[in-house]
Amino acid sequence: MTTIVTNPKITWGPRVDLRDLPNLYAPQTVDPYTPPPPGIDNLGISSTDTFMIPGKGEFKVDFQGYVRVARSQPSTDQWLDSEVYTNLIEMCMRGEAPEIGQIVVTLNPDILSTGMLRTPWADMNCEQPEKACRMAVAALFTLPQLGMTLFNKEPIELTIDHVQAIPPAGNPGEGRIYQVLPLFDLANPDSKPAAYLTGLKFAMGNYVTEAQLQSIASE
Amino acid sequence: MTTIVTNPKITWGPRVDLRDLPNLYAPQTVDPYTPPPPGIDNLGISSTDTFMIPGKGEFKVDFQGYVRVARSQPSTDQWLDSEVYTNLIEMCMRGEAPEIGQIVVTLNPDILSTGMLRTPWADMNCEQPEKACRMAVAALFTLPQLGMTLFNKEPIELTIDHVQAIPPAGNPGEGRIYQVLPLFDLANPDSKPAAYLTGLKFAMGNYVTEAQLQSIASE
Numbered sequence: 001m002t003t004i005v006t007n008p009k010i011t012w013g014p015r016v017d018l019r020d021l022p023n024l025y026a027p028q029t030v031d032p033y034t035p036p037p038p039g040i041d042n043l044g045i046s047s048t049d050t051f052m053i054p055g056k057g058e059f060k061v062d063f064q065g066y067v068r069v070a071r072s073q074p075s076t077d078q079w080l081d082s083e084v085y086t087n088l089i090e091m092c093m094r095g096e097a098p099e100i101g102q103i104v105v106t107l108n109p110d111i112l113s114t115g116m117l118r119t120p121w122a123d124m125n126c127e128q129p130e131k132a133c134r135m136a137v138a139a140l141f142t143l144p145q146l147g148m149t150l151f152n153k154e155p156i157e158l159t160i161d162h163v164q165a166i167p168p169a170g171n172p173g174e175g176r177i178y179q180v181l182p183l184f185d186l187a188n189p190d191s192k193p194a195a196y197l198t199g200l201k202f203a204m205g206n207y208v209t210e211a212q213l214q215s216i217a218s219e
Numbered sequence: 220m221t222t223i224v225t226n227p228k229i230t231w232g233p234r235v236d237l238r239d240l241p242n243l244y245a246p247q248t249v250d251p252y253t254p255p256p257p258g259i260d261n262l263g264i265s266s267t268d269t270f271m272i273p274g275k276g277e278f279k280v281d282f283q284g285y286v287r288v289a290r291s292q293p294s295t296d297q298w299l300d301s302e303v304y305t306n307l308i309e310m311c312m313r314g315e316a317p318e319i320g321q322i323v324v325t326l327n328p329d330i331l332s333t334g335m336l337r338t339p340w341a342d343m344n345c346e347q348p349e350k351a352c353r354m355a356v357a358a359l360f361t362l363p364q365l366g367m368t369l370f371n372k373e374p375i376e377l378t379i380d381h382v383q384a385i386p387p388a389g390n391p392g393e394g395r396i397y398q399v400l401p402l403f404d405l406a407n408p409d410s411k412p413a414a415y416l417t418g419l420k421f422a423m424g425n426y427v428t429e430a431q432l433q434s435i436a437s438e
Contacts, residue, residue, distance in 0.1 A: 136373045154355045176397040
């Protein structure tokens with residue numbers, strides 16, 4: 001169902017070296033305020049996205065699924081100043097709206113979705129700051145009932161603040177969309193926007209097992 | 220000094236057909252609330268950008284310069300529902316900070332900076348709505364004193380609200396930056412961010428003459 005994104009030409013940030021990264025499934029123990037050894041986090045995720053499709057109206061859709069996030073070696077071994085780079089290498093979320101049917105969200109294999117976790121400048125004098133997480137995501141929204149796949153050309157910027165542990169399992173996050181983010185029809189990519197993403201709120205879930213992940217992927 | 224961006228492979232939105240577009244310099248008469256015939260607007264621009272350079276600190280820099288914006292044929296001939304697509308084909312802004320010297324902002328020739336003007340969904344029942352303008356910009360920040368050119372991999376999203384005329388000369392606008400937008404060193408593009416854009420406020424100027432534009436470009 002989904003593709004693992006490994007080596008696209010377009011990148012929206014630094015690449016994480018995937019060699020030798022362990023695949024981390026549930027259960028895992030995560031130490032708060034501690035730069036973690038690198039790895040691939042297999043995490044649940046839920047999201048509520050709002051779409052405006054010209055001629056069809058606005059749709060608020062609840063999604064459930066998983067993400068696989070490759071994390072770099074932290075830049076230092078102190079929580080305070082360590083930076084961690086991330087690549088989203090796989091995603092599968094499913095949702096449904098009565099009027100437009102099922103929507104499946106996966107990664108755009110042509111673009112590397114990238115992110116980072118760092119301490120905000122203003123908090124660099126705190127003893128135990130909370131970190132900020134940001135990720136630029138290139139997604140495919142497949143709508144089988146409409147026979148259409150939508151994609152974004154500008155990144156969907158997802159942010160999580162108040163990060164006390166890496167990964168930030170359980171944290172709420174937000175898509176930083178100012179009014180509209182254009183979405184394009186994969187069958188007609190050079191045309192004008194076919195739809196718009198107008199809002200996005202999400203929550204990172206906990207580690208999932210490999211069986212849970214496979215079950216979502218093959219639904 | 221600057222390059223005209225015409226045909227890059229990466230685009231952040233729809234391309235505007237540049238053939239037969241008239242080059243519009245000062246003076247021009249712009250009718251408010253009227254979809255204009257297509258053209259290339261040569262406009263002044265001012266901007267105040269804030270940069271964080273790790274190890275060097277935060278710098279707030281005032282820029283002055285010009286932009287050349289190609290505008291599409293409006294999608295309809297009514298102001299209410301017409302959409303206009305834009306491509307930024309040339310930019311030159313100059314600023315200076317005592318600690319880091321001159322900064323010249325031009326376009327990244329590898330990516331097409333694209334935008335659009337449209338009526339917000341919420342205002343589609345207004346008789347004479349104000350339009351919203353958004354543009355995704357790929358820039359080069361050249362810092363001769365530091366021997367460094369910075370560029371963004373995620374778009375700098377510039378927005379202008381309350382647009383009563385196209386082009387929105389004189390309107391203030393904002394860069395929609397949530398905390399930080401990573402900037403990379405062109406000499407080491409795959410490395411971690413070399414700096415961050417942390418804030419951006421700008422104002423569109425009026426039409427400039429061809430002589431004014433040349434004078435800024437060749438400074």
